[in-house]
Amino acid sequence: MNATPVTTSIVIPYYADQTSLDIVLAALAAQTYPTACMEVIVADDGSPQPPQLGSRPYASRLVRQEDRGFRAAAARNLGAAVASGQVVCFLDGDTIPEPDYVATMTARVASSGALVVGRRRHADLRGLSSAQVVAWLARQSAGAPAQAGDPSVLAEPAWLAQGYADSDNLRAADERSYRFVISAVLAMPAELFARVGGFDASFVGYGGEDWELANRLWLAGADLRYEPAAVAWHDGPDIAGREVGLSEQQREQARREKNAETLRCAHLITEPGARDPGLVWEYPDIVVTLDDRGYSPAQVMRCVSDLVRGSDARVWLRDGALLTGGGWPSTDLRVVAGPPPAAALARARFQVQVDRPVILTGASLAQLCAHAPCDFDAGVRIRRTRDLARGIDQVAVGDACAVVALTEEPSLEAWWGWQRGVAQ
Numbered sequence: 001m002n003a004t005p006v007t008t009s010i011v012i013p014y015y016a017d018q019t020s021l022d023i024v025l026a027a028l029a030a031q032t033y034p035t036a037c038m039e040v041i042v043a044d045d046g047s048p049q050p051p052q053l054g055s056r057p058y059a060s061r062l063v064r065q066e067d068r069g070f071r072a073a074a075a076r077n078l079g080a081a082v083a084s085g086q087v088v089c090f091l092d093g094d095t096i097p098e099p100d101y102v103a104t105m106t107a108r109v110a111s112s113g114a115l116v117v118g119r120r121r122h123a124d125l126r127g128l129s130s131a132q133v134v135a136w137l138a139r140q141s142a143g144a145p146a147q148a149g150d151p152s153v154l155a156e157p158a159w160l161a162q163g164y165a166d167s168d169n170l171r172a173a174d175e176r177s178y179r180f181v182i183s184a185v186l187a188m189p190a191e192l193f194a195r196v197g198g199f200d201a202s203f204v205g206y207g208g209e210d211w212e213l214a215n216r217l218w219l220a221g222a223d224l225r226y227e228p229a230a231v232a233w234h235d236g237p238d239i240a241g242r243e244v245g246l247s248e249q250q251r252e253q254a255r256r257e258k259n260a261e262t263l264r265c266a267h268l269i270t271e272p273g274a275r276d277p278g279l280v281w282e283y284p285d286i287v288v289t290l291d292d293r294g295y296s297p298a299q300v301m302r303c304v305s306d307l308v309r310g311s312d313a314r315v316w317l318r319d320g321a322l323l324t325g326g327g328w329p330s331t332d333l334r335v336v337a338g339p340p341p342a343a344a345l346a347r348a349r350f351q352v353q354v355d356r357p358v359i360l361t362g363a364s365l366a367q368l369c370a371h372a373p374c375d376f377d378a379g380v381r382i383r384r385t386r387d388l389a390r391g392i393d394q395v396a397v398g399d400a401c402a403v404v405a406l407t408e409e410p411s412l413e414a415w416w417g418w419q420r421g422v423a424q
Contacts, residue, residue, distance in 0.1 A: 005037045006086050006087055007038075007039075007084065007085040007087070008039075008089055008187075009083030009087070009190065010028060010089045011041050011076055011088060011090050012040065012042050012090075012092070012093050013043050013045060013076050014044050014045065014075075014093045015070075016047040016048060016049070018051055020235060021051055021093050022130050023125070023130045023134075025040065025060075026134050027098075028097065031097070032103050038058045038059070038085075039059040040053075040056070040058055040060040040061075042061075042063070042079070042093075043064075043065070044063070044064040044075070045071055045075040046065055046068065047067070048067075050062060063078050070206055071203070072209065073199035073200060073201050073209035074203075086110075086189065086190055086191075087187055087188070088188060088189075088190045089105055089187040090183050090184070091185065091232060092183070094236070095185060095232045096133060096137065097137075097230075097231070097232040098232065099141050104229050104230040105118055105230045106187070108187075109187050109188060109189060112225055113189055113192070114225045115181065115188045115192070115214060115222050115223070116187050117182060117224070118187070118231065118232055119230060120233075123154055123233050124235075125233070125236075126235075133151075137233070140233075154236075160182075163177070163179065164226045164228070167226075169225065170224040170225050170226045173218070173223075176271060176273055177214075178271075179211060183199075183209065183210035183213070185230070185232050186210065192217070192222060196213070196216055196217055196222075198213070199213050200212050200268060203264055205260055206257065206261065207257075207258075207261040211265055211274075212264075212268050212269055215274075215347075216346060216347065219346065219347065219349065219386050219389065220389050267281060270285040270348055277311075280333060283343065283348065284348055285311070285313065285348060285366070286312060286349070286365060286369060287314065287340045287345055287348040287351050288353075288354060289315075289340060290303065290304065290317055291356060292321065293319045298412055299406050299410065300321075300322045301328060301412070302359065303354070303359070303406060304322070304335050306358075307365050308334045308335070310366065311364050311365040311369075313365055314334050314335070314336065314344070315334065315335045316336055317335065317338075323337055324337075346385075348385055350372060350383065351385055351388065352369070352380065352382050352383075353380070353381040354381075355379030356379050356405060358405055359405075361401060361402055362401075363402055368380075368398065368402060368403070372387070373387055373392070373394065376397075376398040376399075377398075377400050377403075378400075380398070
């Protein structure tokens with residue numbers, strides 16, 4: 001990315017909350033970053049009446065989509081699609097940035113090329129005008145003493161602060177650190193956002209689309225960073241604090257909504273902590289390609305059964321004869337023919353290439369993947385998707401006893417145990 005000035009596009013998803021939007025737009029007008037290097041795009045998620053942007057010192061525009069439920073992911077994509085900045089910065093319509101927010105986020109993205117998440121703080125801004133909030137933000141940013149009438153500062157979520165502390169502000173992020181990325185205060189190079197295809201527009205309902213995007217970016221090789229100096233204020237408590245004072249019926253509804261978010265993520269995030277790895281999901285944690293050409297149905301059956309047993313894996317067969325009369329049950333969708341689709345490769349944590357039928361002699365495929373990247377003499381190559389994206393291929397040699405080439409026709413009766421208990 002070029003040296004300054006870096007152009008930044010601020011994308012704000014919106015739905016029927018003109019009062020909050022007015023405050024956000026006023027706070028953006030008070031930024032220290034040059035307004036000539038900023039554009040603001042409000043992406044309306046089908047409000048009954050379009051928002052009014054008013055006259056601002058920066059370029060601004062409105063884009064709209066029809067109301068088909070809560071589609072913040074699609075709205076953000078809509079806004080980003082018309083953005084011209086080198087950096088795309090996402091702010092929620094009720095999250096108000098301090099004066100240095102855009103400058104700090106832009107500088108961090110420009111210097112790191114990473115996905116950067118800012119610090120979202122919480123305050124009770126009810127009853128305050130745009131001018132009052134902007135003046136309070138200026139005092140907050142300058143560290144000035146509180147004044148009478150200032151809003152109440154609310155607690156920040158402890159689990160989020162702990163996550164940033166434990167990961168050195170995401171410099172030591174791992175495959176579970178997507179949980180510490182929130183789209184209300186998010187920025188990245190526009191090129192990076194476009195390269196991974198943006199947010200998954202299939203998300204309908206509150207929450208989860210930021211975790212899914214962060215997970216996909218991590219697998220695509222992107223770095224994550226937390227920038228505590230970039231502060232924006234959410235009007236109201238964190239979602240965990242909103243249950244205070246709720247009735248049991250309201251708590252039950254909140255749990256249902258959280259469960260719906262969890263299920264949305266489970267279908268798309270393959271990391272085991274995001275879902276039950278014992279179920280068969282559309283996108284597997286481990287993508288396996290097996291060259292089955294020239295091998296018998298029994299050899300391929302014996303091999304693929306080992307590969308999928310006890311692992312969140314799916315096997316793509318180069319030939320696929322096993323599926324067209326060779327014996328694999330049509331009800332078991334973990335084995336398919338042809339090349340793996342791009343979406344499966346992008347979401348799997350591991351990619352495994354098997355050159356011929358093999359037998360796993362003790363460890364499951366998931367256990368072998370824990371040692372990736374590694375190669376086995378029997379013709380098995382295991383790589384992490386993130387390593388492939390980053391060009392890392394420091395290969396270890398796997399235990400030759402763990403994976404053995406299947407050199408002859410196996411006895412399926414003996415393997416399945418049909419001869420157990422029969423006198424020899």
